[in-house]
Amino acid sequence: MAKIMYFLTVFFIILHVPGIFTEQENPDACPIRKFNPLGQTCQKACTRNQECGLKRRCLCDGDCGLSCVTTTRSCPWPVNIANAKTGLVKGTRNFGDQMSVLCHPGFKMASGQETALSRCQGDRKWSVITPCDVLDPVKSCDVPHTIENGFLMENGSTFSVGTSVHYQCNLGYALEGHKVTQCMENTTWSQPAPTCRQIFCPPPPEVKHAYLLAIQKSEYAVFEEINYLCDRNLDMDGSHNVTCEANGNWSAIPICRTRCKIPAQRSRVVYKGSKRWVHEIPGTVHHLEAVTFFCLNQTCSYPATSQCFDGILSLPSCYEEPTWIQYNFFPKNIVSEITPCTEL
Template sequence: MPHSAPLILALLCLLLPVGGNKAKGATQPGPCASWREESTTVNLANQTCQRKCRHDRDCLGRRQCLCDGACGLSCVIPGRSCSWPVKVENAKTHLVQDTHSFGALMEVTCQTGFIMGAGQGAALSRCQGDRRWSLTPPCRRDLSLASCGPPPDIDHGFHHGASYRAGQEVQYQCKRGYQLEGVDTLQCQENQEWSGPAPVCRSMFCPPPQAVAKGYLVAVKKAQYRAGEVIYYLCKRGLLMDGSNRVMCLQNGTWSPQPFCRARCEVPAKRSRVLYQGMKLWVQEIPEGLVQHGETVSFYCRNHNQTCSYLASTRCFDGVLPLPVCYNEPTWLQYTLYPKRVVSEIQSC
């Protein structure tokens, strides 16, 4: 087909790619961040955006309109390089390709025992148009792996807590008779060291206990008593102990509350019955005519019209039983000649 040869040659010329660099004015191919409205340089986090553009003709000199990451289409010099080598804390770096010019990628890999914020061990960084590498998450110690050695032991005390991983705590406590000085809690830190020195357990003592009025102290006499030691008190016969007879030397060097020996009370009514322990009794019917400390006795009082009686109560406190203001003790003559008219014997109101 001699006549078809020129047509075939023409088609081949159209299909063959054009060699050489990108022609001036061509747009940057591929996806890129949305085009910026600003016409000047803009600062982003860790990146300075160059002049915005749509085409190479928008740029001056050797600059071309290229995609510059978050800055979008910008006027940059393709041959510009970022610094190399790069040191990243707790990480290793290497170039993905053998170049560190604009657009090159650097892989940042965390060292053993470290991870990035999202839990990954590596990330890519890109050489930007401002000749800086894009930010990657910092490599922090992997707390799930870091742990401390056993916490220090202390004399006369112990610690609680079985896990020694980073972020975990142990708590110290002293044995009875000792008081803790210092911080009672230590924490395992990211550097696999405990947060501070261990506390100290100091011996605690109490001075000799005070005597109790109308009572006895049951204890070995000493110049001082160790915390946790116990002594006992007894009251003299006929007295009631108010409080615990057992007193302990506390961790702060003081004694627990001491008891009191309280006296019984004499009922000050001779010619009238009273209400005691739920029974209406003559005073002579109460053993020894005495009631215990803290007990209540009710006396009979006349109403204003002197026609009936009502009860008024009072309480014994350490030997004193005050009479109600309304109570009037019958005279001997009233009690002897008219016993049925005594206040406790008339009808109740």
Template structure:
């Protein structure tokens, strides 16, 4: 703590504000090539040369310069992962001091754990942004590593530290596919066990054709990642599956192509059926057909009682079968006794149907 206090007092004495009479204690202005990137205000020797709103003050490596003393530097500063900031002066105004201290276990590049920055006339803290890195124990020697060429670093995301005796894994930054060994081992002689792989951009092959359907896309020999293909079915066919598939980054499609399924003929003529919740005669339905996936409910006669119960069947790609219990009425039954048709008689009680 004593060393830190002495450092702060020394810097305050060296970089504090200076009146023109004290100009002898201010460093001589460095030339442009000697300075770092900061721009210096106008040089001066007395306040009279600076106008009413500025004073001739010592501004670090810029020497005596025309400075607005009321200007402030950024404060508070964003939190740092490995260091803490403390404003030594009362306010962050010109010539104020800022202490930057590394957290335990971390040091600055010169080996110290604390440095002080000064608020300059350009409203910035002096010097480069201090970077605290993990402290190395005395005599510590970094583990030897295998070299990684720049083109490999720029092409891949490398998982692992490339030190001797360890493995690394490659993944392409572009999302392309790794061609070659996706894993490598750093050998004792600091060479890699395998050649570095390469990244190859992947494409999707044209998907299969859909019978009774259309592909809505430009015909290509291969498709780029992210390309969409849309499907439509011919008239009287229904799409079964995704309407759109997308080329993925691994060179495959997001789904298999769909199917275009055919309509089904209603296998009943002289008995009403239920379609979409409505009881209808088959000849009242367009073409006496239902689309793929439609549920058709048939009426069946109780084997022992004068009542009916229902059984449902689904249309699947042109095939719709009647349930085993269904019996198609004869032409005479339909013409002479329509009120006795199975679809027209009273429904069985719930307990009558097993």
């Protein structure tokens, strides 16, 4: 994998360096010879091959311009450059061939580059042999302060200038102070570390017709639970178990509801899935329980349901209470006893 990455990097450099492979073939693209080019010994200047003799050719030699060079001459190999890896682009090291220079991670050249191509010159020297030096150290802040009952949302041991970190408190604690702080140019944090304050709930409220099963305290910790119980013959609407939540409030408080009496006396009703006379139903109907009555539709009966809600069970508007005579002498003619309309 390392070799693959190396050759991909070299290929990328070649694609993005202008003028590669063109200076020698196109004399017009060759620069004018500089006087005493830095780090290079120039060969005889020329304009065409005839000026160079039999063994040399008039080719572009970098800053030396068009020069008489021996193409079979080679540059030294291998080449060791401090803190860098070198490689031959084509596998050869003759005049005009190229060597890649890749600085090791954390190093760069004096020019600021981390990669470069070096060319084999007419004087049999490589054009670039600049060592790679260590990068300028990045300014960073000390590790942010930890907080009791809280934590930093970012991990790491190095926090460079401009980096922001976020504090968060554990469940059951509220953050006081600044949630976010940033590493500034002077390598200090912009805000002091916050604190985490424990959250408490106040004493639970009283519930009418109920009593509390809990130790009486002035405050209750998050997730602490209490229980309510309704007085006898009352139904609890909601959960009897109440919890102190993370926002400092209690979960839903229950209500004690009154049970209902069935307002009919001389009829059969459907209660808890069975049809029975009212006097056969013991006690009262629980809160939210349903009772089905029967109404008259000419010669047949149809059901009409009513629900108990906090002591009130209303008779359906279509319901008519049988008379004492009907109930005692003609019970089979009572509406609840005649043929249902669904069977006709």
